[in-house]
Amino acid sequence: MISFKNLVxxxxxxxxxxxxxxxxxxxxxxxxxxxxxxxxLPGSRALxxxxxxxxxxxxxxxxxxxSQGWIEIVPSKGTFVSSKLPVIAPQSIxxxxxxxxxKGKAAFSYYHRSALRRDDFKxxxxxxxxxxxxxxxxxxxxxxMRHSKNILAREYNLKHLSYGSIYGDPLLRNVLADYLHxxxxxxxxxxxxxxxxxxxxxxYLATQYIIGKGDxxxxxxxxxxxxxxxxxxxxxxxxxxPVDRDGIVTKAIEELCKTRPIKAVYVTPHHHHPTTxxxxxxxxxxxxxxxxxxxxxxxxxxYDYDFHYQRAPLLPLAxxxxxxxxxxxxxxxxxxPAYRVGYMVASKDFIQEVGHLRRIVDRQGxxxxxxxxxxxxKQGDIQRxxxxxxxxxxxxxxxxxxxxxxxxxxxxxFEIPEGGMAFWVGLDKRxxxxxxxxxxxxxxxxxxxxxxxxxxxxxxNHNRLGFASLNYEEQEKALxxxxxxxxAL
Amino acid sequence: MISFKNLVxxxxxxxxxxxxxxxxxxxxxxxxxxxxxxxxLPGSRALxxxxxxxxxxxxxxxxxxxSQGWIEIVPSKGTFVSSKLPVIAPQSIxxxxxxxxxKGKAAFSYYHRSALRRDDFKxxxxxxxxxxxxxxxxxxxxxxMRHSKNILAREYNLKHLSYGSIYGDPLLRNVLADYLHxxxxxxxxxxxxxxxxxxxxxxYLATQYIIGKGDxxxxxxxxxxxxxxxxxxxxxxxxxxPVDRDGIVTKAIEELCKTRPIKAVYVTPHHHHPTTxxxxxxxxxxxxxxxxxxxxxxxxxxYDYDFHYQRAPLLPLAxxxxxxxxxxxxxxxxxxPAYRVGYMVASKDFIQEVGHLRRIVDRQGxxxxxxxxxxxxKQGDIQRxxxxxxxxxxxxxxxxxxxxxxxxxxxxxFEIPEGGMAFWVGLDKRxxxxxxxxxxxxxxxxxxxxxxxxxxxxxxNHNRLGFASLNYEEQEKALxxxxxxxxAL
Numbered sequence: 004m005i006s007f008k009n010l011v012x013x014x015x016x017x018x019x020x021x022x023x024x025x026x027x028x029x030x031x032x033x034x035x036x037x038x039x040x041x042x043x044l045p046g047s048r049a050l051x052x053x054x055x056x057x058x059x060x061x062x063x064x065x066x067x068x069x070s071q072g073w074i075e076i077v078p079s080k081g082t083f084v085s086s087k088l089p090v091i092a093p094q095s096i097x098x099x100x101x102x103x104x105x106k107g108k109a110a111f112s113y114y115h116r117s118a119l120r121r122d123d124f125k126x127x128x129x130x131x132x133x134x135x136x137x138x139x140x141x142x143x144x145x146x147x148m149r150h151s152k153n154i155l156a157r158e159y160n161l162k163h164l165s166y167g168s169i170y171g172d173p174l175l176r177n178v179l180a181d182y183l184h185x186x187x188x189x190x191x192x193x194x195x196x197x198x199x200x201x202x203x204x205x206x207y208l209a210t211q212y213i214i215g216k217g218d219x220x221x222x223x224x225x226x227x228x229x230x231x232x233x234x235x236x237x238x239x240x241x242x243x244x245p246v247d248r249d250g251i252v253t254k255a256i257e258e259l260c261k262t263r264p265i266k267a268v269y270v271t272p273h274h275h276h277p278t279t280x281x282x283x284x285x286x287x288x289x290x291x292x293x294x295x296x297x298x299x300x301x302x303x304x305x306y307d308y309d310f311h312y313q314r315a316p317l318l319p320l321a322x323x324x325x326x327x328x329x330x331x332x333x334x335x336x337x338x339x340p341a342y343r344v345g346y347m348v349a350s351k352d353f354i355q356e357v358g359h360l361r362r363i364v365d366r367q368g369x370x371x372x373x374x375x376x377x378x379x380x381k382q383g384d385i386q387r388x389x390x391x392x393x394x395x396x397x398x399x400x401x402x403x404x405x406x407x408x409x410x411x412x413x414x415x416x417f418e419i420p421e422g423g424m425a426f427w428v429g430l431d432k433r434x435x436x437x438x439x440x441x442x443x444x445x446x447x448x449x450x451x452x453x454x455x456x457x458x459x460x461x462x463x464n465h466n467r468l469g470f471a472s473l474n475y476e477e478q479e480k481a482l483x484x485x486x487x488x489x490x491a492l
Numbered sequence: 493m494i495s496f497k498n499l500v501x502x503x504x505x506x507x508x509x510x511x512x513x514x515x516x517x518x519x520x521x522x523x524x525x526x527x528x529x530x531x532x533l534p535g536s537r538a539l540x541x542x543x544x545x546x547x548x549x550x551x552x553x554x555x556x557x558x559s560q561g562w563i564e565i566v567p568s569k570g571t572f573v574s575s576k577l578p579v580i581a582p583q584s585i586x587x588x589x590x591x592x593x594x595k596g597k598a599a600f601s602y603y604h605r606s607a608l609r610r611d612d613f614k615x616x617x618x619x620x621x622x623x624x625x626x627x628x629x630x631x632x633x634x635x636x637m638r639h640s641k642n643i644l645a646r647e648y649n650l651k652h653l654s655y656g657s658i659y660g661d662p663l664l665r666n667v668l669a670d671y672l673h674x675x676x677x678x679x680x681x682x683x684x685x686x687x688x689x690x691x692x693x694x695x696y697l698a699t700q701y702i703i704g705k706g707d708x709x710x711x712x713x714x715x716x717x718x719x720x721x722x723x724x725x726x727x728x729x730x731x732x733x734p735v736d737r738d739g740i741v742t743k744a745i746e747e748l749c750k751t752r753p754i755k756a757v758y759v760t761p762h763h764h765h766p767t768t769x770x771x772x773x774x775x776x777x778x779x780x781x782x783x784x785x786x787x788x789x790x791x792x793x794x795y796d797y798d799f800h801y802q803r804a805p806l807l808p809l810a811x812x813x814x815x816x817x818x819x820x821x822x823x824x825x826x827x828x829p830a831y832r833v834g835y836m837v838a839s840k841d842f843i844q845e846v847g848h849l850r851r852i853v854d855r856q857g858x859x860x861x862x863x864x865x866x867x868x869x870k871q872g873d874i875q876r877x878x879x880x881x882x883x884x885x886x887x888x889x890x891x892x893x894x895x896x897x898x899x900x901x902x903x904x905x906f907e908i909p910e911g912g913m914a915f916w917v918g919l920d921k922r923x924x925x926x927x928x929x930x931x932x933x934x935x936x937x938x939x940x941x942x943x944x945x946x947x948x949x950x951x952x953n954h955n956r957l958g959f960a961s962l963n964y965e966e967q968e969k970a971l972x973x974x975x976x977x978x979x980a981l
Contacts, residue, residue, distance in 0.1 A: 023871050031674065071875050087804055106684050109842040110815040111756075111789035113701040119848035123657050139653035144644050148637070155633050164628035164828040166613050185520065195595050204854040212602040233852045267600075300600035315576060326599040339653040341859045350598040359608035363722045364853060365693040367613075369861075370830045382512050386560050 007045065008053045010037070021056055022063035029064070030073045033084050042084040044074060118235055121228075121455070131449040132481050134277075135425030135469035141395065142339035143379075143388045150375035150384075163370040169362045170354070171198020171346075172373035178380045179346055187308065188322035189330070189348060197347045197354045197361070198368050202306045205331035205347035206233050206269075208357050208364070213300050213329075214239045218266040221259060221299075223251045225463065227276040228455040230269050230304065239266070243459055250275050250282030253289040260297040268294070269302040272320060273311070274423040276304075277456045277467045281421055287320055294327035301328045309337050309389045310471075311422035312397040326350045334376055337389045344368065344376050396424060396471045403470035403478050410486035424471035429464060434492050436466045442488040448481055496534065497542045499526070510545055511552035518553070519562050522573050531573040533563060607724055610717075610944070620938040621970050623766075624914030624958035630884065631828035632868075632877045639864035639873075652859040658851045659843070660687020660835075661862035667869045668835055676797065677811035678819070678837060686836045686843045686850070687857050691795045694820035694836035695722050695758075697846050697853070702789050702818075703728045707755040710748060710788075712740045714952065716765035717944040719758050719793065728755070732948055739764050739771030742778040749786040757783070758791040761809060762800070765793075766945045766956045767916045768909040776809055783816035790817045798826050798878045799960075800911035801886040815839045823865055826878045833857065833865050885913060885960045892959035892967050899975035913960035918953060923981050925955045931977040937970055 011028045013021055032038045044050070047065065051058040065082060068074045075085045154160050163172075170176065176193035183189040183196075199205045206229075214220060216238035222231060223246040234241060242263070244255035251270055259265060268290070272282035282290075294301050303320050321330035326349075333345035347357065361367070379385045403426065404419045414431040430436055436453035443450050453466035473481060500517045502510055521527045533539070536554065540547040554571060557563045564574045643649050652661075659665065665682035672678040672685075688694045695718075703709060705727035711720060712735040724730060731752070733744035740759055748754060757779070761771035771779075783790050792809050810819035815838075822834035836846065850856070868874045892915065893908045903920035919925055925942035932939050942955035962970060 019870055026872065027870075067872055067876075070879050071872070072879070106680060106815050106839045107841070108815060109789075109839040110784065111702070111787055113789070113842065113845070114704055115845065116701070116849060119852065121848065121851070123659065123847065125657075136654065139650050142650075142653050144653060148641060148644070152637060155637070161628050161631075164631050164633060164830040165625065166829045168612050168614075170612065191595060200854040203852065207853050212605070213600070215603055229852060236849075236852060295599065298600055300598075300602070326595050326597060340655045341653040343854065343856075343858055350595045352596070353598040353602065356602070356604065358612065359610065360605060360725075362610070363608065363692065363718060363725060364696050365689040365832065367832075369832055369858065372858075381508055381516075383515065383556055383560065387556075390559050390561070 005038070006053075007050060011054055013054065013056065022060045022067060025054065025056075025061065025064035026067035026071070026073075029068060030071060033073050038084050040084050041086050044082045044084065046081070116236060119232055121232075122452075127449060129447050129449050130477060130481055130484075131472075132451065132485075133469040133472055134451040134467045135423060136340060136472055137336060137392065137424065138395075138472040138474075139339050139341070141388075141392060143384065144339060146379060146384050146388075147338065147342060147372070147375055150378050151371050154371055154374050154378070160374075163374055167367050167370040167373075169358045169367050171196070171368055172370055172377060175344075175373045175377035175380075178377045182380050183332075183346075183348065187305075188318045190322070190324065191348055194351045195348050195354060197349075197357055198373055199331070199345040199347055199361075200343035200365075200368055201335055201345040202304055202331040202333040203229060203233075203345075205329075205345060206230060206302065206304060208360055209300075209302060209329045209331070209347060209349070210234055210237045210239075210267075211360055212353070212357060213267050213302075215266075219259075219263055221256055221265055221268040223270075223275060224459055224461060225275075225278055225456065225465075226269070226458060227271060227304070228458050230276075230302075231458050234267075234269065246275055246278055246280070248280055249286055250280050251286070251290075253286045253293065256290065257293055260293060260299070265297060265299045267300045267302055269304065270320070271304045271306065273305055273308050273316065274420065276306075277425075277465070278427045279420040279423050279425060281317065284317055287317065287323075291320055291323045291325050291327065295325060299327070303328050303330045305330060305332045307336055307423050308332060310393060310396055310424060312393070312400060313421040316422070321348055329353065334385070337385060337392065338376070338379075342372060342376070344373060399470050399473065399475075399478070402475050403468075403473075403482070406478055406482045410482050412486050412489045414489050414492070425467045425469040428466055428468050430466065430489075432462075432464055434489070435464065438492065439485070439488055442491070443484060446484050446488065448484045448488075450485070494527070495542075496539060500543055502543065502545065511549045511556060514543065514545075514550065514553035515556035515560070515562075518557060519560060522562050527573050529573050530575050533571045533573065535570070605725060608721055610721075611941075616938060618936050618938050619966065619970055619973075620961075621940065621974070622958040622961055623940040623956045624912060625829060625961055626825060626881065626913065627884075627961040627963075628828050628830070630877075630881060632873065633828060635868060635873050635877075636827065636831060636861070636864055639867050640860050643860055643863050643867070649863075652863055656856050656859040656862075658847045658856050660685070660857055661859055661866060664833075664862045664866035664869075667866045671869050672821075672835075672837065676794075677807045679811070679813065680837055683840045684837050684843060686838075686846055687862055688820070688834040688836055688850075689832035689854075689857060690824055690834040691793055691820040691822040692718060692722075692834075694818075694834060695719060695791065695793060697849055698789075698791060698818045698820070698836060698838070699723055699726045699728075699756075700849055701842070701846060702756050702791075704755075708748075708752055710745055710754055710757040712759075712764060713948055713950060714764075714767055714945065714954075715758070715947060716760060716793065717947050719765075719791075720947050723756075723758065735764055735767055735769070737769055738775055739769050740775070740779075742775045742782065745779065746782055749782060749788070754786060754788045756789045756791055758793065759809070760793045760795065762794050762797050762805065763909065763912040765795075766914075766954070768912050768914060770806065770910055773806055776806065776812075780809055780812045780814050780816065784814060788816070792817050792819045794819060794821045796825055796912050797821060799882060799885055799913060801882070801889060802910040805911070810837055818842065823874070826874055826881065827865070827868075831861060831865070833862060888959050888962065888964075888967065891964050892957075892962075892971070895967055895971045899971050901975050901978045903978050903981070914956045914958040917955055917957050919955065919978075921951075921953055923978070924953065927981065928974070928977055931980070932973060935973050935977065937973045937977075939974070 047061040051061040176196045180191050180193050214237040220234045220239040221242050224243040245252045321328040330348040416429040536550040540550040665685045669680050669682050703726040709723045709728040710731045713732040734741045810817040819837040824831050905918035
């Protein structure tokens with residue numbers, strides 16, 4: 004006689020209802036063969052006593068097991084382990100000890116993309132200076148849920164639960180075209196918009212079409228590392244130009260164009276990643292002129308347009324009357340990174356073409372989320388939130404700046420950024436950020452790994468310190484630890 | 493004096509609150525320059541009268557415009573169009589008539605992928621026989637929303653609103669490993685699982701690593717068209733083998749292996765797409781043996797494992813004790829296509845590698861949805877629903893079969909499928925499905941385009957008719973029209 008008391012252990016503090024815990028365990032016992040097919044199970048009363056739970060709980064567990072096909076009731080005979088469980092073929096699945104063993108190395112050959120390797124993103128519950136991401140504690144997720152609920156509250160909207168367009172929700176494409184026209188001066192209609200899952204996906208899709216093996220792409224000598232990876236992974240040869248206080252040096256791009264066929268130039272003009280500087284109006288005009296003269300594509304990554312604190316922001320390159328720009332932006336930077344909605348804006352025919360690749364990559368976006376975002380834009384919810392966030396982040400930028408000065412260390416150099424969510428902080432060449440980072444970790448402060456910010460090994464010894472996701476107390480605590488660590492070097 | 497009465501028109505039946513309609517219109521008027529900077533706006537009473545709305549509505553609209561920075565209040569002077577609007581640079585954005593004009597052709601050169609071109613998915617409000625997709629009217633979207641709500645109800649869970657792992661939600665990877673072990677006999681742990689956005693994304697990511705230009709991939713001579721596109725887009729040369737009543741003919745694959753280096757074999761063993769036949773146990777064993785002998789990868793697309801109506805289903809190839817299989821499945825097929833969650837199962841090192849590509853494609857999945865799905869699996873919600881759906885779809889398969897016989901046309905040949913969501917229906921060679929489709933459309937019945945089911949132009953003259961998304965009345969209506977159309981040929 005099997006002792007269920009020992010086999011089924013119940014965790015009353017778990018989120019999982021007790022009857023589910025029981026049915027899950029018993030289903031597993033059946034799979035493992037501990038409970039054989041046709042095995043007669045104890046009655047609900049007997050089991051409820053041996054497990055010391057209410058009889059109703061056992062009945063619920065048995066119903067669950069029945070609905071999943073693990074057990075069956077034979078009238079006037081009792082409850083039995085089902086006699087027809089899934090056939091175990093081609094061969095048995097169970098390892099002797101019943102613990103699944105992970106499959107280790109692929110037995111087939113495949114191509115490596117070592118350039119792509121990078122640590123996965125980890126969220127420790129530790130005080131963290133990130134590289135500049137929004138504070139999710141102010142995210143309007145209640146609004147997102149409310150809008151999603153409203154959409155599905157209407158019978159005729161249930162179609163949004165099925166497959167949708169590879170180009171994204173039609174309403175969102177329309178609303179975004181208006182929104183981008185009104186906020187950024189883009190002369191576009193819905194047909195110029197492809198809904199993506201963030202600016203990175205726009206960058207990926209565009210690169211697949213624009214770059215062929217050996218094509219030349221120009222980036223800043225400091226640049227967003229993931230953009231470099233995206234270009235090189237597709238076979239691009241990267242050429243670099245300097246980045247100064249006015250952004251990427253377009254004169255240097257012109258020199259390159261004179262001697263070599265440039266296919267694409269990647270820029271983050273609003274706030275250069277990682278240095279945070281803004282590309283000057285003169286250079287914007289110059290870059291567009293160069294694109295038209297030499298026929299290259301401008302990949303404009305405008306990931307943080309909404310966060311600018313000084314004067315009114317300059318309009319994106321995409322607002323110029325040209326078809327040379329592929330413009331990429333993200334809604335998730337405003338709402339919350341977890342809501343994966345972004346957009347690519349380009350000429351009609353390019354958007355048309357790229358949509359077909361989207362189909363084989365992941366078929367489409369999230370129809371309900373996209374419709375919810377469309378309604379939030381229409382009703383101004385997102386504009387309201389971004390206004391609110393802008394105000395808060397400006398305060399946090401200023402307090403971060405103040406605190407950096409307060410704990411000032413002669414080993415650090417920095418300037419207050421006009422926008423974005425991070426400071427670009429230089430460290431005295433005698434030290435390096437890896438040391439600082441290691442020491443900070445010992446004091447339970449996590450700071451960014453600076454290596455990705457120097458992809459071309461210039462040794463500028465800078466790091467990106469994000470301020471937006473930390474409130475004043477957190478900023479003070481974090482920067483105090485940082486300064487103590489640096490002073491102790 | 494501007495007449496707001498004529499400029500602002502209010503649609504009281506719109507979803508958009510009236511005050512938002514007013515603020516949106518006025519914001520646009522400001523952008524368009526119709527309302528110049530520093531222009532003095534009418535008082536709330538005056539405007540409410542001319543627009544014939546409640547004064548509170550106008551005040552709300554003004555608040556909205558203020559919060560968006562379009563207007564400003566000068567104490568004891570009144571309300572004015574803001575004097576510092578975003579600088580319009582590099583140059584003005586407005587076209588003379590104020591209507592945005594779409595950007596047409598890309599001015600830069602890019603690579604075409606003509607093979608990928610295919611019509612976009614359209615949802616007309618028309619009676620439709622689809623190619624075999626779930627009925628979203630029974631989708632448990634309430635549960636999905638409830639679980640999502642519960643997740644964000646906990647302060648410590650707000651981290652799910654930020655960036656997450658490129659491999660997917662850790663809990664879901666664990667729960668899925670158990671679930672796939674228990675339901676499909678896969679000997680795996682979380683490290684063998686990458687969360688995707690559906691089986692197609694798994695297919696795309698795997699192909700990027702396994703296929704190089706000119707590599708040989710084997711598919712059935714009838715095969716899922718999108719899979720063919722995914723392989724050829726990556727540079728694969730496709731070799732085909734016959735598909736009979738026992739599925740793809742593995743003997744033919746063996747013959748190919750003897751003479752040429754096969755890199756990968758794509759299969760949908762559970763129900764071959766499009767013909768719906770199941771790969772026999774003997775051939776499964778044979779295929780795995782071939783993979784081990786010749787070192788190729790098996791791309792196993794198990795998009796509809798949960799829908800099998802005859803006997804208990806055979807276990808997937810991935811349950812065999814081999815590292816040659818990359819297994820792809822989808823949760824969205826069970827819950828609803830709009831909830832983009834799927835998985836790739838493979839050896840640890842392959843999953844590790846593929847994750848890095850995921851980062852540049854779209855960074856990650858939807859953390860909240862993934863966590864919600866994890867909890868739904870843990871608590872059996874998904875199992876319960878799939879049980880319910882299985883029962884319903886079996887009834888619908890049987891009624892569809894009955895109706896096909898009732899309206900029997902000597903021009904149609906078909907067999908009842910053991911599983912899946914569609915019938916594979918042959919049409920008398922004297923006619924073709926395009927004619928039938930065109931005639932059906934005239935009678936407001938949409939049926940699938942059959943061309944994608946004959947990618948290698950075999951002229952088998954079959955089409956896939958989905959039954960799962962239609963209730964009895966809809967099936968009867970649709971099949972009556974279809975038979976009338978065919979009889980009239």
